[in-house]
Amino acid sequence: MNDLKSLMLRGPRLTLAVAESLTSGRLQARIGAISGASEFFLGGVTAYSLDGKVRHLGVDRAEALAVNGVSARVAEQMARGACVLFGADLGVATTGYAEPSAAWDVTEPFAWWGLARLQPGGDFAVASGRVDCPGLSRVDAQERVAGAAFDALVRWVRGPAAARTP
Numbered sequence: 001m002n003d004l005k006s007l008m009l010r011g012p013r014l015t016l017a018v019a020e021s022l023t024s025g026r027l028q029a030r031i032g033a034i035s036g037a038s039e040f041f042l043g044g045v046t047a048y049s050l051d052g053k054v055r056h057l058g059v060d061r062a063e064a065l066a067v068n069g070v071s072a073r074v075a076e077q078m079a080r081g082a083c084v085l086f087g088a089d090l091g092v093a094t095t096g097y098a099e100p101s102a103a104w105d106v107t108e109p110f111a112w113w114g115l116a117r118l119q120p121g122g123d124f125a126v127a128s129g130r131v132d133c134p135g136l137s138r139v140d141a142q143e144r145v146a147g148a149a150f151d152a153l154v155r156w157v158r159g160p161a162a163a164r165t166p
Contacts, residue, residue: 004031004150007157008040014157017086018044019057019078019093021069022111026146027094042086047078053095057081068104070095072128075114080124083116091116092153094145096131098138109133109141113149115156127156 008014018028018041028044031037045056050069053059058081064074078093096111097104114128131148133141 004154004157005034005036005040007154014040014090015042015086015088016040016090016092016153017042017082017088019082019085019091020044020046021048021053021078021093021095022098023094023142023146023149024048026142027092027149030146030150042088045082045085053078053081056085057093058084068101070097070104070112072112072114072130075112075128076116076126077114079114079116079126083118083124089118090153090157092149094149096141096145098141109136109138111141111145111148113145113152115153117156127152 020027025046031041047053047056050064053064053069054061057078059074059077075093075095078095079091082091082093093114094111097106097109099109100107110132112128112130116124116126119125129152131145133144136144
């Protein structure tokens with residue numbers, strides 16, 4: 001985990017913000033457990049409801065309604081929103097299903113992580129990935145997704161070649 005700190009501070013120094021839904025603070029806890037995290041971690045928000053995602057993170061309401069707040073694009077929007085909310089260079093986000101949902105025809109837990117990096121000129125580079133959690137309990141799915149998002153963040157900060165590694 002301390003690898004993230006060295007990557008964030010290696011120059012140019014980067015700052016980080018987090019937006020979570022499914023993982024309910026688990027990703028922030030992983031980052032906050034790093035000694036010296038205050039040198040790069042600006043904060044995070046747990047936006048479990050659609051209204052919270054829209055109000056605090058700028059997620060497109062119509063798009064999120066169509067997918068119950070769970071898609072690659074919603075995760076990317078959440079990551080961008082975290083950057084804007086905290087004034088950070090990088091944002092990481094999670095959204096998904098910790099349990100099956102008959103209403104949305106979800107038979108196994110799964111989630112999306114999203115990453116955003118502020119570019120010169122104010123645009124964002126974004127990336128996302130899906131995490132499948134077949135057979136996992138609610139808490140185990142949340143932990144798997146938090147770990148996958150953290151690992152994706154580290155790969156992305158390392159650079160383009162590392163970001164392509166699954």
